Amino acid sequence: MQTTLKQRMALMARRIALLDAMVIAVLLLGMATTSAIAAKKQAPTPAAAPADSAQLFEPIRSVIQSPRCVNCHVADGVPRQFDDSRPHAQNVHGGADGKGVTGLACSTCHYTQNPAAASGPHAPPGAPNWHLAPIEMVWYDVGARDICLRLRDPRHNGGRDPAALVHHFADDPLVGWGWQPGGARSLPPLTRPQTVAAVQAWIAADMPCPLQ
Amino acid sequence: MTTLNVNGKSLSIDVPDDTPLLWALRDGAGLTGTKFGCGIAQCGACTVHIDGKPVRSCVMPVTAAQGKAVTTIEGIAADPVGHAVQTAWRKLDVVQCGYCQSGQIMSATALLKAKRKPSDADIDLAMSGNVCRCATYVRIRAAIHAAAATLA
Numbered sequence: 001m002q003t004t005l006k007q008r009m010a011l012m013a014r015r016i017a018l019l020d021a022m023v024i025a026v027l028l029l030g031m032a033t034t035s036a037i038a039a040k041k042q043a044p045t046p047a048a049a050p051a052d053s054a055q056l057f058e059p060i061r062s063v064i065q066s067p068r069c070v071n072c073h074v075a076d077g078v079p080r081q082f083d084d085s086r087p088h089a090q091n092v093h094g095g096a097d098g099k100g101v102t103g104l105a106c107s108t109c110h111y112t113q114n115p116a117a118a119s120g121p122h123a124p125p126g127a128p129n130w131h132l133a134p135i136e137m138v139w140y141d142v143g144a145r146d147i148c149l150r151l152r153d154p155r156h157n158g159g160r161d162p163a164a165l166v167h168h169f170a171d172d173p174l175v176g177w178g179w180q181p182g183g184a185r186s187l188p189p190l191t192r193p194q195t196v197a198a199v200q201a202w203i204a205a206d207m208p209c210p211l212q
Numbered sequence: 213m214t215t216l217n218v219n220g221k222s223l224s225i226d227v228p229d230d231t232p233l234l235w236a237l238r239d240g241a242g243l244t245g246t247k248f249g250c251g252i253a254q255c256g257a258c259t260v261h262i263d264g265k266p267v268r269s270c271v272m273p274v275t276a277a278q279g280k281a282v283t284t285i286e287g288i289a290a291d292p293v294g295h296a297v298q299t300a301w302r303k304l305d306v307v308q309c310g311y312c313q314s315g316q317i318m319s320a321t322a323l324l325k326a327k328r329k330p331s332d333a334d335i336d337l338a339m340s341g342n343v344c345r346c347a348t349y350v351r352i353r354a355a356i357h358a359a360a361a362t363l364a
């Protein structure tokens with residue numbers, strides 16, 4: 001978590017520095033001569049420089065490790081709940097297929113849609129095909145680099161090629177529930193379109209992974 | 213107006229679409245054997261079967277049950293497994309105050325329909341969503357084994 005905070009701070013500092021640089025550049029441009037502008041146009045701009053890997057993966061990591069996603073990408077078959085990812089009440093287990101145990105399927109309480117608002121902020125949410133992610137796709141308690149490596153490896157991402165990965169983020173109804181969780185649940189830090197754009201940018205750059 | 217198939221009968225129930233099935237059954241159909249405990253799927257008292265599978269009726273919108281077979285505690289004796297469970301329940305005198313027991317019997321029946329010879333661990337996992345404030349858990353587990361034995 002420390003590293004994550006540091007990374008975020010560094011990212012913010014970089015963004016602020018970039019913003020400062022842009023403001024100064026605009027001022028300089030205003031004062032510059034026409035020939036100086038022409039010369040400046042030919043010089044490489046920071047935006048054209050290759051983006052660093054951590055920067056491209058970090059937005060994706062921030063979403064898939066948000067509670068709405070990570071609470072079902074667990075290693076021990078026990079779904080998590082709430083923003084502190086506490087183990088699911090009632091000793092609930094995902095069972096062999098991630099859809100619950102014999103006699104207590106997830107669908108006993110989680111239907112294909114969220115309950116009516118009148119049920120209050122913490123009634124069991126719902127979406128089509130409610131289930132835990134398979135064991136190969138664990139994001140809970142995993143470092144950014146390992147998540148990244150797993151996400152781009154078809155053996156760990158449910159056999160998905162880049163197009164199928166985009167589809168998972170963009171169209172899967174259960175994944176989409178993360179952005180419409182109902183009740184009093186918090187949302188991932190990016191919207192769904194922002195997340196899809198981040199995944200596409202990462203794929204376009206050949207899926208680079210951060211060093212840690 | 214919602215039409216539901218409850219315990220083999222077609223019922224017309226006049227409730228708004230987002231009414232939880234529990235209240236459609238209790239207030240709309242007058243089937244008060246299914247109990248309200250928490251209203252947020254935390255206790256299991258409201259358990260009924262939809263197409264033979266257990267659900268918590270307190271959070272299921274009545275519209276989600278349309279076109280499906282709803283079975284409540286009032287109709288479970290017609291099912292041989294449900295009958296065996298109720299018989300074992302009586303024989304072992306499982307019930308204390310009784311408030312949770314409609315839900316317990318519905319969950320136990322669903323478990324035995326899916327697994328005829330459950331182990332203690334199977335029972336504990338399947339029944340962990342049904343709370344009993346009188347703590348009849350030990351008798352519940354024994355009665356499930358007893359019902360399983362009569363069904364063998």
Ligand code: FES
Pocket residue numbers: 247248249250251252253254255256257258259268269270271
């Ligand atoms: S009343 Fe439905 S689970 Fe408690």
Ligand code: FES
Pocket residue numbers: 307308309310311312313343344345346347348
């Ligand atoms: S018998 Fe009293 S609550 Fe279960």
